[in-house]
Amino acid sequence: MEWLLLVIITVAAGVGVLLLEVAKAIWWKPLQIKKHIEAQGIQGPPYKLLYGNAPDVRRMAREQSTKPLPFSEHNIFLHVLPAFHQWRKTYGQNIVYWFGTKPRLYVADPELVKEVLLNKDGHYEKIPNKQLGFEGLVRLEGEKWAQHRRIINPAFHVELLKQGMIPSFVEATSNMLREWSKLVSSGANEIDIVSEFPVLTSDIISRTAFGSSYAEGNHIFLLLKQRILILLESIRSVYIPGSRFLPTRKNWQRWCLDKEISRCVRQVIERRERTAAVENSEDYGSDLLGLMMTSNKQQEGGNKMRMSIDEIISECLTFYIAGQETSSTLLTWTMVLLGMHQDWQERARREVLQVSGKNDLPNADTVNGLKIVGMIMNESLRLYPPVVALYRQTSKQTKLGRFSLPAGTQIQPSILAMHHDPALWGHDVHEFNPERFSQGISNSAKHPMAFIPFGFGQRICIGQNFALLEVKVVLSMILQKFSFVISPDYIHAPVEEFTLNPQHGVKVILCMNEI
Numbered sequence: 319m320e321w322l323l324l325v326i327i328t329v330a331a332g333v334g335v336l337l338l339e340v341a342k343a344i345w346w347k348p349l350q351i352k353k354h355i356e357a358q359g360i361q362g363p364p365y366k367l368l369y370g371n372a373p374d375v376r377r378m379a380r381e382q383s384t385k386p387l388p389f390s391e392h393n394i395f396l397h398v399l400p401a402f403h404q405w406r407k408t409y410g411q412n413i414v415y416w417f418g419t420k421p422r423l424y425v426a427d428p429e430l431v432k433e434v435l436l437n438k439d440g441h442y443e444k445i446p447n448k449q450l451g452f453e454g455l456v457r458l459e460g461e462k463w464a465q466h467r468r469i470i471n472p473a474f475h476v477e478l479l480k481q482g483m484i485p486s487f488v489e490a491t492s493n494m495l496r497e498w499s500k501l502v503s504s505g506a507n508e509i510d511i512v513s514e515f516p517v518l519t520s521d522i523i524s525r526t527a528f529g530s531s532y533a534e535g536n537h538i539f540l541l542l543k544q545r546i547l548i549l550l551e552s553i554r555s556v557y558i559p560g561s562r563f564l565p566t567r568k569n570w571q572r573w574c575l576d577k578e579i580s581r582c583v584r585q586v587i588e589r590r591e592r593t594a595a596v597e598n599s600e601d602y603g604s605d606l607l608g609l610m611m612t613s614n615k616q617q618e619g620g621n622k623m624r625m626s627i628d629e630i631i632s633e634c635l636t637f638y639i640a641g642q643e644t645s646s647t648l649l650t651w652t653m654v655l656l657g658m659h660q661d662w663q664e665r666a667r668r669e670v671l672q673v674s675g676k677n678d679l680p681n682a683d684t685v686n687g688l689k690i691v692g693m694i695m696n697e698s699l700r701l702y703p704p705v706v707a708l709y710r711q712t713s714k715q716t717k718l719g720r721f722s723l724p725a726g727t728q729i730q731p732s733i734l735a736m737h738h739d740p741a742l743w744g745h746d747v748h749e750f751n752p753e754r755f756s757q758g759i760s761n762s763a764k765h766p767m768a769f770i771p772f773g774f775g776q777r778i779c780i781g782q783n784f785a786l787l788e789v790k791v792v793l794s795m796i797l798q799k800f801s802f803v804i805s806p807d808y809i810h811a812p813v814e815e816f817t818l819n820p821q822h823g824v825k826v827i828l829c830m831n832e833i
Contacts, residue, residue, distance in 0.1 A: 344368055348419050351724055355421060358721050361409035362424075363416075370416025375401045379814070383821055386811040389804075390658045392701045393748040394812050395738050399706065402732070420711075422728040423718075426735035428742065428767035430719050434710055434729055435767075435775040442710040445728055454636030455780060467780065469617060469625055470633060473609035476783045480682035482604050483784070486525040487791040488679050494518050495799055502828050508805055511653055512823040515646040520638075522645070522788060527637050528586060529605030538582050542638050545575045546816060583631045587611070606637060637781070644704045645785045647817040649792060650824060651702035652695055657804035657826055659750050666691050667797045667831075676798065676831075680791045691790055691797075693752035696759065699771035700743075701750065704817040706734040708773060733770055734818075742768040802826045 348365050356362075363371050382400040396403040402424060405413045413424040425431055434442050443459050455466045472478070494517075498509065524535030548568060590602045590611060602611035610633065617623045625633070656663040673687040674680060711728045718729070740747040742763045743754070755762050759769055772779035779785075796802075805825035813821040 344419050351421050355414050360412050360414045362414040363405060365416050370418050372417050383813055386809045389810050392750060395734060398812050398814050420728050422730055424730045424732060426732045428736055428765045431731040432767045433718060434731055441713055441716045443713050445709045445711050454632045456636055469613045470610055470780060472613045473606050474780050474784055479784055479787055483526050484682060484791060487522055487788050490518060490521040490525055491792050491795045495795060498828060502830050507828045508825050510823045510825050511650055512820055515649045519642045519646040523638055523641050527606045529603050534582060534586055538579060539638060541575055541579050548572050580631050583634050584627060587627055587630055607634060641781050643817045645788050647704040648789050652698040654824055655698050655750055657802055662694060662752060666694055670794045670797045674794060680794050685790055688790055688794055691793055693755040695789060696755040697750060697752040700737045700769060702818055703733045703737055703771045706814055706818055707732050736768055799831055801829045801831060
């Protein structure tokens, strides 16, 4: 019996130690961190066991989504981020809240945001998302990130984009506009651009990323649409360590999709490699995939300085997810704003007709001349940024301004808050006024960090020039052929999903311009 008693005591002791460690992780340690941060003057909502304040953020957003905004109301911060709107009134501009057991510092001070985004010492890392399933440029850190950025950069050079990508933008947009013209001619002049633009931008990404393999690109995108839905669910929930390995229905679905997507992209890459080998060439094509493969092959230092096929696959998937979503969202909100503000729609149309004529297709030279269209796009990005916040975490004990932050503290620079801050933009901050960008972005506000729709610093979005050029081409072609107003059925309700989207869609009523 003594040995049995010894086993029971040992097991009880082990369970006791385990429970003590769990209590330390989910209760004692967060409370100590909270005490340390609040002693420095940063306040926030009370810590809640296990899930922190994440359920409150989701609940308040869900409740607010049932209260649409007045038509043409651009003061959207309360509607999109109600929890942070309430907390800012209670606790001030900088807030500490809890995402699970992790402290997350919400920052809307442009000087602090600048310090985070311009830091080159590796003190602020991307927050890992284990549910994403692949390692693209947006998630990498350190030398691996630098390696990928160096290889991919040539594909996104602005002059190369203008010469090589505009024809693909034009072809895809022409196809869409032909369908619109048929609808208008048949009397069905109302379309939902929230349905139309994702199809267009996925078509564009398929053409520009895969070129001659465009049909396969479209198939890959259909798979990715399903994958993004699963990703959205993971982003909205607190990640439980190890849960992605459990054989749940969602995990099986994710594993199967990841396997099929990788197989399809790998086929395209390996076919390019075989063709280049037969032709004894290091030219893999003029599309984004080809340019990336060529740049990769030209890296000195052998395979250790090059990306593997799996890494190239990850970057292709990053093109799809980030490129398609951002461009589609920017197009949607710009159309909404032009539908609401007919005077600016007419100014933009006059500029397009003056620069490009009534029938000429856009090219590199004419796109450069669309200054008013560019101002309108910037104002759309200010009022309705596709990504409302960025996320980083401290890699070690770090000083941020006057604050001392423990290792593992998550930081949330709020793009939406800075874009809607009257101290940075003036009393008309919530008005649609593209004129504020007439002297360029650097002169538009009172601080250089006031306008950062694509991030800032060395990790600024590599696809920024691609997205802006794409949207400018599409808008100019729409304005050439159509006038439009927002449908009276439109419900103005921006909501944060993967990007900032209209909750109930956007129907516009089209009218073909006289030629």
